[in-house]
Amino acid sequence: MTVLGERIKRNEDPRLLTGRALFIDDLDLPGMAHVAFLRSQHAHAHIRGIDTSRAREREGVIAVYTAEDLGDYWQHGPLLVSPPPVEGMVFHERTHVPLAKGKVRHLGEPVALVVAVSRYVAEDALDDIVVDYEPLPAVVDLEKALEPGAPLVHEDVGSNMAAYVPQKKGDYEAARAQADVVVRRRFFYDRGAACAIENRGVVAQWDARVQKLTIWDTTQAPIPVRNGLAAMLGLSEHQVRLVTPFIGGGFGPKIMMFYPEEVLIPWLALKLETPIKWIEDRAENFLATTQERGQIHDAEIALTRDGRILGVKDSFLHDTGAYDPYGLTVPLNSQCTLMGPYRVPAYASEFRAVFTNKTIVTPYRGAGRQHGVFVIERLMDLASRELGIDKIELRRRNFLRPDEFPHDHVIIYQDFAPLYYDSGNYEPVLDKTLKMIGYESFLNEEQPKLRAEGRHVGIGVVAYVEGTGIGPFEGARVQVQTSGKVTVVTGIGTQGQGHFTVLAQVAAQQLGVEVADVDVVTGDSDQFHWGTGTFASRGAVVAGNATNEAAKQVRAKAVRLAAELLKVSEDRIELAEGRARVIGSPERAIPLGELAKLANPMRGAVKPGTEPGLEATSYFGPYRGATASGCHAMILEVDPETMQIDIKKYVVVHDCGRVLNPLLVDGQVHGGVAQGIGNAYFEQLVYNDNGQLLNASFMDFLLPTALDVPRVEVGHEETVSPLNELGTKGAGEAGAIPVGALFAQAVENALGIPGLEILEIPLKPSRLWEIATEANR
Amino acid sequence: MKIQGEHTFDAPRELVWRALLDPGVLARVLPGTERLERVGENDFRGVMNVQVGPVKGQFQGTLQLTDLVPLESYHMKLNGSGPNGFMSGEGDIRLADAPGGTALRYDLDTQVGGRVAGVGQRLLESSAKAVTRQGLEGLSRELRAMKEATATSAPVVPPAAPTQAEFAARVAGDVARDLVPPENRLWVIGGGLALLAILALLLIRACGS
Numbered sequence: 002m003t004v005l006g007e008r009i010k011r012n013e014d015p016r017l018l019t020g021r022a023l024f025i026d027d028l029d030l031p032g033m034a035h036v037a038f039l040r041s042q043h044a045h046a047h048i049r050g051i052d053t054s055r056a057r058e059r060e061g062v063i064a065v066y067t068a069e070d071l072g073d074y075w076q077h078g079p080l081l082v083s084p085p086p087v088e089g090m091v092f093h094e095r096t097h098v099p100l101a102k103g104k105v106r107h108l109g110e111p112v113a114l115v116v117a118v119s120r121y122v123a124e125d126a127l128d129d130i131v132v133d134y135e136p137l138p139a140v141v142d143l144e145k146a147l148e149p150g151a152p153l154v155h156e157d158v159g160s161n162m163a164a165y166v167p168q169k170k171g172d173y174e175a176a177r178a179q180a181d182v183v184v185r186r187r188f189f190y191d192r193g194a195a196c197a198i199e200n201r202g203v204v205a206q207w208d209a210r211v212q213k214l215t216i217w218d219t220t221q222a223p224i225p226v227r228n229g230l231a232a233m234l235g236l237s238e239h240q241v242r243l244v245t246p247f248i249g250g251g252f253g254p255k256i257m258m259f260y261p262e263e264v265l266i267p268w269l270a271l272k273l274e275t276p277i278k279w280i281e282d283r284a285e286n287f288l289a290t291t292q293e294r295g296q297i298h299d300a301e302i303a304l305t306r307d308g309r310i311l312g313v314k315d316s317f318l319h320d321t322g323a324y325d326p327y328g329l330t331v332p333l334n335s336q337c338t339l340m341g342p343y344r345v346p347a348y349a350s351e352f353r354a355v356f357t358n359k360t361i362v363t364p365y366r367g368a369g370r371q372h373g374v375f376v377i378e379r380l381m382d383l384a385s386r387e388l389g390i391d392k393i394e395l396r397r398r399n400f401l402r403p404d405e406f407p408h409d410h411v412i413i414y415q416d417f418a419p420l421y422y423d424s425g426n427y428e429p430v431l432d433k434t435l436k437m438i439g440y441e442s443f444l445n446e447e448q449p450k451l452r453a454e455g456r457h458v459g460i461g462v463v464a465y466v467e468g469t470g471i472g473p474f475e476g477a478r479v480q481v482q483t484s485g486k487v488t489v490v491t492g493i494g495t496q497g498q499g500h501f502t503v504l505a506q507v508a509a510q511q512l513g514v515e516v517a518d519v520d521v522v523t524g525d526s527d528q529f530h531w532g533t534g535t536f537a538s539r540g541a542v543v544a545g546n547a548t549n550e551a552a553k554q555v556r557a558k559a560v561r562l563a564a565e566l567l568k569v570s571e572d573r574i575e576l577a578e579g580r581a582r583v584i585g586s587p588e589r590a591i592p593l594g595e596l597a598k599l600a601n602p603m604r605g606a607v608k609p610g611t612e613p614g615l616e617a618t619s620y621f622g623p624y625r626g627a628t629a630s631g632c633h634a635m636i637l638e639v640d641p642e643t644m645q646i647d648i649k650k651y652v653v654v655h656d657c658g659r660v661l662n663p664l665l666v667d668g669q670v671h672g673g674v675a676q677g678i679g680n681a682y683f684e685q686l687v688y689n690d691n692g693q694l695l696n697a698s699f700m701d702f703l704l705p706t707a708l709d710v711p712r713v714e715v716g717h718e719e720t721v722s723p724l725n726e727l728g729t730k731g732a733g734e735a736g737a738i739p740v741g742a743l744f745a746q747a748v749e750n751a752l753g754i755p756g757l758e759i760l761e762i763p764l765k766p767s768r769l770w771e772i773a774t775e776a777n778r
Numbered sequence: 779m780k781i782q783g784e785h786t787f788d789a790p791r792e793l794v795w796r797a798l799l800d801p802g803v804l805a806r807v808l809p810g811t812e813r814l815e816r817v818g819e820n821d822f823r824g825v826m827n828v829q830v831g832p833v834k835g836q837f838q839g840t841l842q843l844t845d846l847v848p849l850e851s852y853h854m855k856l857n858g859s860g861p862n863g864f865m866s867g868e869g870d871i872r873l874a875d876a877p878g879g880t881a882l883r884y885d886l887d888t889q890v891g892g893r894v895a896g897v898g899q900r901l902l903e904s905s906a907k908a909v910t911r912q913g914l915e916g917l918s919r920e921l922r923a924m925k926e927a928t929a930t931s932a933p934v935v936p937p938a939a940p941t942q943a944e945f946a947a948r949v950a951g952d953v954a955r956d957l958v959p960p961e962n963r964l965w966v967i968g969g970g971l972a973l974l975a976i977l978a979l980l981l982i983r984a985c986g987s
Contacts, residue, residue, distance in 0.1 A: 043864070695896065
């Protein structure tokens with residue numbers, strides 16, 4: 002029996018679909034108080050004073066705090082990811098604070114908080130607080146931010162440059178000198194807010210009788226957050242239980258941020274000895290939850306006349322927002338994804354991260370990869386025109402071949418290991434994509450016919466790689482219960498990925514039980530207290546392999562015990578249908594539950610070194626990430642008058658190594674494509690010169706709806722990763738990464754305007770109209 | 779956001795100048811003004827109710843007039859803030875003779891922030907225009923009353939300031955006019971009236987039962 006690789010429906014869905022799953026706002030504890038945060042209306046201002054006296058007098062208000070009232074607890078947050086070990090690197094660490102002191106640096110930065118008997122009263126009391134601001138000019142534009150004399154986000158840094166990272170592979174200048182063609186352009190790539198359907202929330206309860214703090218938190222990284230909070234609060238780690246309930250989407254911003262609210266709610270619960278709740282509302286989410294935003298790239302590609310890439314050079318600016326607690330993960334991903342699936346002998350890349358008076362930038366699904374994919378794919382398209390070589394052919398000529406793996410790209414990746422592609426086979430992915438989209442027949446038959454009818458229908462095909470499954474580690478404990486059901490416990494958080502199913506499949510495969518009989522627990526530090534978190538497309542790879550290893554150990558225990566009891570050699574025992582049985586004589590069998598009972602005897606002595614029960618814990622830490630790849634293709638129609646678009650067909654062929662459950666991978670890809678479409682044509686955070694966010698609601702920040710997202714056809718290729726036993730790679734970000742690049746290519750093809758070059762994303766009808774009009778001149 | 783324009787009043791310059799410096803008059807004509815009091819020779823403090831789209835709130839603010847050239851011009855600086863945002867502005871007011879009266883030119887540079895800007899952005903400009911237009915019309919009525927009073931040497935009977943509801947309705951009307959192309963306006967207005975009629979009917983029923 003094999004359950005790995007099967008299209009198995011999700012174990013968690015009945016609970017989710019019938020409204021029986023616990024989400025954080027469902028928590029209602031006796032005596033619970035509620036918190037509301039007063040947030041800065043200015044992007045950049047000195048705080049001359051805060052008068053909270055009227056708020057304190059309001060009926061129902063329990064306490065009011067400003068930065069001054071936090072005493073020693075007021076500290077800069079931890080640096081979550083240190084800068085990479087790159088020679089010549091500069092990094093200025095400026096992490097966020099729980100409540101602004103002296104100065105606010107972005108719109109929505111918390112300035113004060115009110116604890117009250119209800120959220121209603123707490124919000125009313127916010128209106129009673131008077132903050133005396135002295136507005137300062139805001140730092141908004143990336144290039145102006147670096148000009149001499151620009152206002153400074155952090156005066157003590159001396160400039161707005163947060164970091165500088167130069168990385169190099171080979172000798173680009175030498176490569177350029179030999180090139181027949183060099184294509185150079187400036188690219189803009191902006192992203193938006195993740196807009197998870199559920200906002201953030203924190204609930205904390207201190208039980209003085211047992212000296213234990215329980216925190217419910219919508220974090221993607223329960224264990225690091227528990228450890229950090231225990232240290233900040235002066236508690237030992239076992240005194241803090243952190244639980245992540247079901248979470249309506251993470252996408253990156255819910256990572257171990259140690260957000261102000263995350264740090265303050267548990268502190269309040271301890272201090273006031275009453276349960277405390279804070280739930281983020283959508284208006285807060287637009288300002289207070291981290292975002293991903295813009296980069297400006299000046300990039301060039303050097304090629305031979307026959308289309309061979311000799312080198313790529315890139316210099317870019319990255320908007321990091323008002324603080325940089327998450328280090329350089331996002332721009333490093335851009336830098337390290339930019340070579341794509343291609344053979345790039347020489348690469349010279351440098352970036353400057355820039356402090357601005359805007360919300361903090363941290364990874365959001367794709368985490369900078371989009372920017373890199375956009376630049377290289379656009380350069381390939383432009384080079385194809387310049388050289389007169391078909392764009393598909395140009396890609397084929399430069400794809401790394403299967404015999405070139407593992408491929409060393411030399412530069413340092415986000416996991417601080419050298420960027421090393423473990424495995425890949427790119428041409429079959431491209432071929433399958435072309436076949437599924439009907440490339441030839443579209444170009445030769447449909448498009449000419451539609452063009453003749455005056456319709457503007459175009460096609461696009463792009464390729465990408467996705468670094469996934471990075472370390473450091475995850476762990477899992479697998480236990481067979483006396484009922485015969487199996488429990489898998491792990492420390493990663495879950496926000497809808499399908500962990501309850503995929504980890505169950507991995508255990509079920511080893512133990513010969515039904516997938517539905519495996520119960521998965523994630524994100525409860527009392528049940529498993531080692532782990533890193535859910536990010537970087539790593540859950541199935543890292544926690545999956547840890548589960549696999551633990552389940553193998555349990556399997557070995559069960560087989561050993563069954564062999565002893567059935568008086569056969571171990572190699573004659575198989576686990577199937579929930580039983581250990583003798584191969585060839587299935588009637589000689591012991592149910593797994595019975596074995597679990599026998600493995601935990603109540604009388605008699607066990608042999609030295611014996612562990613009770615059918616249980617094992619194991620950890621998996623890949624020494625480097627696995628590189629997934631894929632191609633996206635689409636056919637789209639553009640109305641040349643309104644520039645409204647209509648996606649006729651969308652195809653994704655993805656290679657994430659061994660597919661554990663195609664249904665889950667398809668779901669990941671569908672969701673990613675939807676977010677990619679939002680990024681490409683709908684979403685953009687618009688800040689004005691004062692750092693005011695002008696579209697801070699769903700009235701103006703447009704998300705794609707069901708009408709805008711087409712049915713996505715997904716194909717799979719399997720190039721097994723040599724880095725882990727399951728042979729798998731991550732798939733969480735593949736859907737989102739190349740959509741901007743694809744849009745640009747398909748829209749150019751649809752409009753068919755000679756000289757039209759789309760060098761920026763997001764597009765929107767009005768902007769596309771401007772670009773097209775300009776090109777038509 | 780820039781607020782610029784010109785308006786001609788059917789009144790002599792002296793009268794217009796006087797009205798522009800009278801907090802009582804300004805409080806009546808500036809839509810949403812709840813209070814405006816003089817705290818220094820040319821310093822005022824006040825409370826204003828502002829609604830931009832779905833965001834409404836009270837703003838506490840100051841108004842400072844400087845560089846006064848009687849009957850000619852002054853420079854103004856205003857600052858207001860409240861739970862839902864802040865606004866600040868600076869600019870010049872100039873008077874000039876015009877056929878049939880006095881022309882007032884205003885040229886203000888304003889900054890708006892907080893929720894008013896983040897959520898009300900789309901309606902901000904049309905709301906500002908609407909408020910300005912209503913303010914100027916209100917001032918015209920005031921001036922007419924002042925002129926009549928001067929002519930008959932009777933005490934000035936200031937026209938009633940619009941109520942909050944009247945003001946809101948007018949702003950909404952102006953904003954709709956800004957958003958809807960002229961050829962569709964009749965339909966919208968008709969639709970609005972029909973909706974109002976239905977609402978009224980429902981209300982009457984609810985009260986009656």
